[in-house]
Amino acid sequence: MTASPAQTSLKALLAERELDAARNWLTLESSVAIAEEFSRLSTAEMAAAFRLLDKERALSVFEFVDPPIQADLLEGLREEETGEMFSSLAPDDQAELLDEMPAKVAARLLEGLPESRRAVVGDLLGYPAESAGRLMVPTPTVLMPDATREQALEKIQRNAAHHAMAGYDTEAADEDQNIEEGERSRSLTHAHAEIAVIPVTDDTRKLLGTVALSALVTAPIGTCVRDLMHAEKHHVRAAEDQEVAARLMQESDMLALPVVDDEGRILGLITVDDAMEVLEFEATEDAYRSGGSEPLKEPYLTATVMTLARKRGVWLVILILAAFLTINVMEIFEATLEAVVVLSVFVPMIIGTGGNAGSQAASSVVRALAVDEVRPGDIVRVIWREVRVGFLLGCFLGLLIFPVIFFLYEGTVAATISLTIVGVCTWACIVGGVLPLIGRKLGADPAVFSTPVVSTLVDATGLLIYFSVAGLLMADQISAATGG
């Protein structure tokens, strides 16, 4: 029922070939829980588990797993089963899945669809990847502002009865019995959000606003659609980024968002379940990028070791090459290090603290950019905040460690380290705050300019600050050792 972990895991049952117990496990869990468990199985285990489900259950589980897993599953099935699973999805989900498949398989799947549906999916694939157009349920039922509540409800019911799902063409359902079944099962989830909000248009299909199904149902008899229409008509253009659409839905608490063409005519609706998926994907992407790797498309436990290594390797290579900068800096000051060996003892602490302060600033600003609380134009405000925060933190840390180092070493060393910490913290906060803004300005994902990139850059520059401060405060010791 709820998302509680099962007593014995499905994975263990499959590994021990306890097929009856596995079938029993599957019977007791919800489709959602099964779909979730799939993200923890290997491809072979998934296929084995999938074959234990009865047909209706299999369709329902198939809907709930992510497109990369859907693609994996389809590869393990016979051709006629493949077609059936694929046909059961809504057009926007079909378009997304086709993107995941090899071109040849995608073409075969598309050909298996009835002609009218193939045209709908083809239209969706015509929109750029990650655009709002890709995400929408096309051609929903629309209402005219002058209709009464009763006329509106009747139209909604009539369309639904005709199409099994608002806006889908009847021929598709008539041509192929499987499609009709699939759509009926689908209508249990996707369609609730889809019919929860109905676009209101003029007679050229230009969007005038939206009306909530709940508002229609609860209004007094005879009320006009115009009087129930939502005054603030949020919508997006089909070419708009999916993330913008999803964030608008989140901020405006909408159950479905109209998508329009350049002339403002209604094209389709994005449902809130799709918006949540987009936001989850964006959060995952940001989490990976902030940690310095490219995001995985598949679940962590399903991805191969090679995939994991590849996603991380690209950045590690870039960063280790950038780290040669630190070697340069260290070499420049090799004589100083040789003269006052104690200086090298503090190197890890200083670059570590700089990296941490920079990473804190970067993660704050990356997140603020993601939720649109900060924009690239705010760069001056961000710098001014980070200068003060970094200086404050640096002073606090400097004062904190001064007595410790004074006690362990001596006054000049303690003063050098403390002053360096002030400088490094301030500088790291500025770099951490500014880099994501510059990244966004250049059209890159700001999350890329987060922790590892920031800390690698701050490492080299932090060392410069360190040796400059040491050069000033410990000049006597250094020249005594090198000169003498």
Added chain:
Amino acid sequence: MTASPAQTSLKALLAERELDAARNWLTLESSVAIAEEFSRLSTAEMAAAFRLLDKERALSVFEFVDPPIQADLLEGLREEETGEMFSSLAPDDQAELLDEMPAKVAARLLEGLPESRRAVVGDLLGYPAESAGRLMVPTPTVLMPDATREQALEKIQRNAAHHAMAGYDTEAADEDQNIEEGERSRSLTHAHAEIAVIPVTDDTRKLLGTVALSALVTAPIGTCVRDLMHAEKHHVRAAEDQEVAARLMQESDMLALPVVDDEGRILGLITVDDAMEVLEFEATEDAYRSGGSEPLKEPYLTATVMTLARKRGVWLVILILAAFLTINVMEIFEATLEAVVVLSVFVPMIIGTGGNAGSQAASSVVRALAVDEVRPGDIVRVIWREVRVGFLLGCFLGLLIFPVIFFLYEGTVAATISLTIVGVCTWACIVGGVLPLIGRKLGADPAVFSTPVVSTLVDATGLLIYFSVAGLLMADQISAATGG
């Protein structure tokens, strides 16, 4: 309309005291866009802008801003205005806002509510913070399985007409005209999701399932509720964590989730807009913690510099104290460093690479834990994956830098650094993968054991690996210099 940035910012207009232009700006933007813009203003600017809105608009904007900003706004308003704004919120939002206010103000606001509503909000406050109970809209309309479609729709309409919003008590609305208005404005957003899914119960209010409003509306006349009821009845208990509830809603594409008591009786509904807010907050919390600071409650640009410094300072202090470990390690090997100064040159690169590899592993596992793709019980699988990924990456990086260092220095140095990189990468991936799992097991937020904590721990242990490898491969050089 869409979330496009305004030409001249509201902030600039307010700063230049262009009040007419600011009023004009406010008229042209949607309530959602205004609420979003508020997250970029100071408290004083917010209050100034708020006073330029007409009453209905002000109520609508007030609903869309986050609770900490609501609290700020209320502090700047006169007492009678305060009461009105507060009354306009749904009970779950009222409970959330009361948590943000000083106890004295909270008590006054609560007293200003009609008695019946006060009881409802009081009940919500009785649930633990961050529990599903806190988030729900209490006592929704319920249906019996034997009702027909027409009886059901009539009951929904009757309840809504009575209460302005399903489930709220009539006396409240009668006692106070303001409340009734507020609830009507509120019903434009929250309530759509609330009425989109209706719980089906037996005559003791035990939850049997749910039925979608769209399913009711589109069903043929005379259909029984039982036949439209959703077979998989997802729900949560009131004491369950909000994040669990929100994630269940996301995974099962639900518009509203029933909340039940320990006997399975219906208590209320959580709506999808609240679930999205919870997930956004969790993603923000993870982003901050992964960057090594405590999450901000207010937007980045609204928080004071002191708040930013405090949220980051706690972790920086812990981490700099932990970094004294690196000083210990460096001191132990001070003789070695003195003997072969070139070793110190590579210290920043080695600990940097270890930190990066650890941060990549940690961010993958933290995210996988957050979306429930990995659980603490998977620890052996995670270690085995990370050992292989880390070793693979280490070998690749080691081979990559070997010729460069061989060319710049000599063979023994190159071999030492390359072998160290293999060891450090493998070790960093294990630590990064395991720490979040241990954190979760201990009941802490796994995101805390992410980048900065991992890299600080890996710094000290990475140095141990470095000096051990150097001790083996460069034994002759070291003993020659120290012994001679």
